[in-house]
Amino acid sequence: MEPFLAEIIMFAGNFAPRGWALCNGQLLPIAQNTALFSLLGTTYGGDGRTTFALPDLRGRIAMHEGTGPGLSPVRLGQRGGSELVVLTTNELPNHNHSGSTLNGSVSVNEVDGYSDEPAGRNIGISPTDTPYNDKVTDRTMAADSVNITGNTSNTGGSRPFSIRNPYLGVNYIIALQGIFPSRS
Numbered sequence: 001m002e003p004f005l006a007e008i009i010m011f012a013g014n015f016a017p018r019g020w021a022l023c024n025g026q027l028l029p030i031a032q033n034t035a036l037f038s039l040l041g042t043t044y045g046g047d048g049r050t051t052f053a054l055p056d057l058r059g060r061i062a063m064h065e066g067t068g069p070g071l072s073p074v075r076l077g078q079r080g081g082s083e084l085v086v087l088t089t090n091e092l093p094n095h096n097h098s099g100s101t102l103n104g105s106v107s108v109n110e111v112d113g114y115s116d117e118p119a120g121r122n123i124g125i126s127p128t129d130t131p132y133n134d135k136v137t138d139r140t141m142a143a144d145s146v147n148i149t150g151n152t153s154n155t156g157g158s159r160p161f162s163i164r165n166p167y168l169g170v171n172y173i174i175a176l177q178g179i180f181p182s183r184s
Contacts, residue, residue, distance in 0.1 A: 003175040006039045008055065008062070011173045023172040025056025035180055043077035057172040059083065084160035097152045 003009070008023060016022045027046055030037045037052045045053030060079070067073040074080070 003178040004181045005035055005175055005178040006181070007175045007178065008057075008172055009175075011171045013171065016171070016173045019175065019177040020173040021054055021176050023055045023057040023174050025053055025058070027051040027053050033176065036176060039181070054174055055172075062172070083162065083164070085163055086158055086160050099150070099152065 003019075011017070011020075021028075025045065028036070028051065030046075030048075030050055030052055033052075040052055040054070042048040042052055044055045055077075060081075063074055063080075065074050065076040065078075
């Protein structure tokens with residue numbers, strides 16, 4: 001069966017058969033390939049005066065041009081995607097990091113605990129609360145006398161990683177000769 005001119009197929013061989021070329025983005029002269037140029041134009045490259053390029057499918061998958069419900073539009077000849085990506089914080093799902101218990105002690109001098117001078121004697125003095133109990137009954141002490149803060153440490157190396165699906169290497173070839181396709 002004779003192919004359509006510009007038809008692209010997968011080929012398991014390590015060469016392009018006669019009348020076909022590998023889809024490696026090579027430039028062809030317009031003068032010797034006028035019919036093929038009339039179909040491809042400079043969609044895939046070339047200067048449009050003396051040369052035009054074949055599609056380059058090395059490291060790429062073919063995607064139907066146009067748009068569909070919920071899909072972004074794709075133009076004929078448009079390149080997209082990336083072999084490697086590095087995720088940013090905004091691309092990670094919302095999550096929490098657990099922390100471990102922090103043990104420690106706070107020394108309070110009970111002999112000097114009656115003083116309102118915080119230098120070395122009290123945990124701290126709130127402007128509105130008393131740091132000690134000067135009454136016979138229970139009294140609320142300053143609630144914000146001790147602050148303990150901390151951070152989780154950074155992790156990860158921000159290394160790029162592959163986003164390729166499992167694959168099998170084959171060649172894409174394009175028909176340089178064949179039936180000129182008619183519009184239906």
